[in-house]
Amino acid sequence: MKIFTILLLTCLGILVLAPVAHSEGIAVQADKVHTVSPSGTIENGVVLIRDGKIEKVGTAGDIEIPEGYETLKASRVTPGLIDAHSVVGVSGIYNVDADRDHNEDTGPNQASLRVIDGFNPTEPLLDYLLRFGVTCIQTGPGKNNPIAGQMAIFKTSGNTMNSSLVKSPSALLINLGESPKSTYGGRNKSPSTRMGTAAVIRQAFIEAQIYQEKLEKYEEKKEDKEGKEKNPPDRDLNKETLMKALNQEIPVVLNADREDDILTGLRIAVEFNLDLILDGASEGYLTADRINEAGAPVFVHPTMQRIEGLETYNTSLENAALLSQEGIPIAIQSGYESYVPKTHLILFEAAIAMVHGLGFDKALEAITLSPAKILKVDDRVGSIEAGKDADLVLFSGDPFEYTTHVEAVLVNGEVVYRLP
Amino acid sequence: MNRILPLLHFLPFFFATPAFAQTDSTPILFVGATVYTIAGEVIEDGAFLVRDGKFEVVGNRSEVEIPNGAQVIDVSGKTIMPGIVDTHSHLGVYGKPSVAANSDGNEMTGPMQSFVRATDSIWPGDPGFRIARAGGITTINIMPGSGNAMGGQTAYVKNRGNTVEDMLIRGDEDFRYGMKMANGENPKRIYGKRNETPSTRMGIAGLQRNRFLKAREYMKKWERYEKNLEKDPDSEKPERDLDLEPVVEILEGKRPVHFHTHRADDIMTAMRLADEFGFRLILHHVTEAYKVVDEIAKRKVPCSLILLESPGGKHEAVNLTFENGGLLEKAGVKTCFHSDDPIIDSRFLMRCAALAVREGMSESEALKALTINAAEMVDLEDRIGSIEPGKDADFILLSGHPFSVYTRVLQTYIEGEKVFDISDPEYRIYATGGFGVEDRYPALEVEK
Incomplete structure (x- = not known):
């Protein structure tokens, strides 16, 4: 069932987005990562994503981006x-x-x-x-x-x-x-x-x-x-x-x-x-x-x-x-x-x-x-923490400003929206 | 339906609030703000003098002298711009609360209601007017609804006063308000359901053409009468027709048409009518304007846009995009934004312009859209819409940049008179809501 879901989402991702070379995982880099977790807002942060889940969260200094990871950059990142x-x-x-x-x-x-x-x-x-x-x-x-x-x-x-x-x-x-x-x-x-x-x-x-x-x-x-x-x-x-x-x-x-x-x-x-x-x-x-x-x-x-x-x-x-x-x-x-x-x-x-x-x-x-x-689904969603679903929003600036853009959205580790 | 009680909540306040007091003759100098005059460059550390309800001098602080006896108000660090002009609102004709008792915007007893006047429905006690002041709105075109193919005569008002007479801007024979017209889903839905005309788009246009043709004949009848009168003082006088008189004024160019329309083909139909009868047209809502932008630009028809946060809710609004404003600007079409209150709360009209900027409109054009462009669409560009000497002193004091979510409207002035001040609890409750339970409204910890 779960494999089916991931397969399906992957297919959808390939259909919807310009085809990208298959990567091992995704690294999201941002000036500020609003984790909405005890880690708070991480300046110059990195979120590693693999197999649809958040793998690691920390500062750019602490986290080495593994080889083969696609890197996405943003001003701010929030949970989905x-x-x-x-x-x-x-x-x-x-x-x-x-x-x-x-x-x-x-x-x-x-x-x-x-x-x-x-x-x-x-x-x-x-x-x-x-x-x-x-x-x-x-x-x-x-x-x-x-x-x-x-x-x-x-x-x-x-x-x-x-x-x-x-x-x-x-x-x-x-x-x-x-x-x-x-x-x-x-x-x-x-x-x-x-x-x-x-x-x-x-x-x-x-x-x-x-x-x-x-x-x-x-x-x-x-x-x-x-x-x-x-x-x-x-x-x-x-x-x-x-x-x-x-x-x-x-x-x-x-x-x-x-x-x-x-x-x-x-x-x-x-x-x-x-x-x-x-x-x-x-x-x-x-x-x-x-x-x-x-x-x-x-x-x-x-x-x-x-x-x-x-x-x-x-x-x-x-x-x-x-x-x-x-x-x-x-x-x-x-x-x-x-x-x-x-x-x-x-x-x-x-x-x-x-x-x-x-x-x-x-x-x-x-x-x-x-x-x-x-709603008791915080084991899966709601914050940027290792082990949770990789649902993330990448913003061009303050998420709440009228003139800020959503630049990309990830659901279950897949980029499902990119600002044209 | 006993719905009187809630209305009583704010009646005491309504009567307790002084009508806009007679303009004090003491001149007031506002200094230190960033002033968006709209007439020219933004003035940093600006200063302007308000006397007898008008702007007198506008410039940099160093250029403006303090006249004798003037009161000086330091607004350093704040932002000032002209009061916002809302070209399409239903305040007072769809009063709050929105119950049947307050529903006076659509005379849906027939699709062609040219003889009704919004003026005769406006309820100045509608708390919506105070809410709109908290949103910086100083001038409003109050429109009948879009249930009819011809909805009635609109009213241009200043957002102050306890009687509609206090509110109206002119309206004399030499200055006529607009005529509300509509096509697309609304009229055909309402009358189609009753198996009455119009039940189709062609039905709507048919009724509208017919009314204009009748008005043309009626106009000629009067012209003939005036001519005959010269020869024969006993010539038979045509009977007055209140349905046709305002339409004749449209044909004469005295009265513009404010046309509710969404889909590209409906926009074209509205322009086809204007081409045929040569009337002054302002297109309203124009969800799909970007699809026929060249046609609109070619005819130089101004567009008053609605910018909702999401598409749909009706078929003709499914293709709504925040990009509409920017695309029209690029094609050289004059635009403004409207609230269509209660569709968009008047407090969030500025936000509409900000969202247009988000998707490609220039900041300067978006500011014009809220002020001078809108003023032009209600024939009031000589009186309002910019901060220039001689114009009405309608302006708003903001805590920051007009298009930031963090910015609040701090004060609103109409003809030099303060009509909203967020630091005053009696006004503040209209910025937040809760005016029906004012005596029990709790305080925010952060503001205690």
Whole structure:
């Protein structure tokens, strides 16, 4: 499987890029290597790459570039950027029925849905993200359903779902606030209110608990009094997924913007002992202490999200900084756009958060190591450290400056983008 | 739908804020900044005098004398440039929060709405205006939406004041605002869905041609009447037609057309109409302008660009590229940038120009695009768009280079009056957001 992946990526690399002589490995040299690891920023640094992984990281003085390595030079190097929550791959660039696969809004509980079954690895926006250094995204269903389905983490290069996949399911997505109630309320169906949305979610979890009890009872005793084999409970994919959330096998990404929606989310998470990641949280800064108490990390909305509807009326460019200063782990997401532009770019969103109190180091962390840690894929991605996937972004200058270019992007040790 | 309550949040502030106070006659001298006058070279250690809302003297500190009684403001180390002119915005007609109650930009009861005026929809209490001041925007062309083939009359305003009358720049018989027109996906989507005309691109152009032809006849009818009047004072007066009057003004060259268009063939259709009827055309959005750049250059049609961070969301915006600005510049086409607020938040309009510079536009042209070029597209180049003696003292104070992400707008002035100051919490909350919960808004540790 893994060999297949590497083979495939290699083929893709050869197809896409001008053919280069086969090299043993790659050495990336930069004035500054922002490792986002305990090594911090290494001046005049070198990153050695071999077999798709980072082999060594250090200063040019400490590291000798082995013979046969191709050398790439840049002003700055960062880890591949990780978008904590995107809808790219299921919500297409054309935004027509033919490429819209993110909202299965035929019923409010869609826990069984897996985004891997709707993910289009050849979606043009994936290539677009790659050109701005985004190498990894957690993508998922849209905002219309209270229980929206299972999210997954993908690399942005690769031409089949499997060759791109990092982790599935990575989380269960739950939505509160305006979207679910307007989706179903408009049809005079439940939920049409916030209390309706919460009730639909609680009902589903309680039914999953009952189902789990049934399963456990069956597992305890598979035969009846007469020694005949019992039938197992019927399989129920919705409940099986919700059980995973109840057992904290997968986290719950819970989208809520208004302060009271955030608190409703915390209330539900406590009731069912969920491994909660708050999502959006436009008014998070108003209730940072409660979020921190609950131990929930936050996938902060795109910094420059528009004020849409009422729940985002109090959006602040300082939200990421205000949550972070409270000690809450944060990542910055691109979120969902229903119109133009079709997606945000976390590189730009983090830049604006940076100048609104977050600072350079935390802004970079919020789109690299922090989402990797929150999503528990930091063994593979998120920082420039030996042993991790060689996902790197080469910049012509300060990564966050408007006029800086992304000069090259590496995914799994392959150069998948070069500035023309 | 009870959506009154959130609106009340900022009403007290709205009324508590003094309308732009009467211009103080004390002249103010700003000294020490790097001044991008746009009219000439960048002046290091510059100085300029503001009196009665106008720039009086502009030059190097050594060249400018301090008049008696002048207040001197030292802005050393800072950057000053003219206030930004946004040629395409929906502030006030799509007010915040964006709920149905505040949606007054598209009169979608028919595709040809030449008789409606943005002026009559503008809500000066829209917090978007204050947000835009935090983005350095001082003059705005407020447009009806693009749901209609002819969306209505636009309004040119200064970004200050509590009534639309305070905001409007002229608008008299000798100075008409623009007419919003649109082609491509939006009008045909809206009316096509209802099985009404237009449901195709040719349907849109057909309606538009028809309106211009009707207006031409109407214009002739009045000309005949004026002529007949000389011979016969009892000549029958034609009935006034509010739909056709503003279109006649377009034909007479008094009123320019601001044309929403994306795809290359739609751009060509807009220019074909202008060729046929000889009207003054400003192309807006122009996602695919780079594909027909020679045609645009040949006709000398100015382009007001939108620069979004990613393509798509609609078919006609799929080929969006940051390179558009640079490619148009190279072909000699006059360009500017617009926010299309709420599509792009007004605070990030400067960033659009910076992103165009990233992909090949020259810095000097990008600065002109934000100021003097945009002023020309709303016929106001004699009053605004550069820092020159005699022009309105609309300018912004920046912490650094206009195109750096680290730069913040510190102050915004309109006709010499300060309308934004980041050091004042009442203004700062519009730079950050959170104005609906001002009393509970927490402080940043780094700024405490």
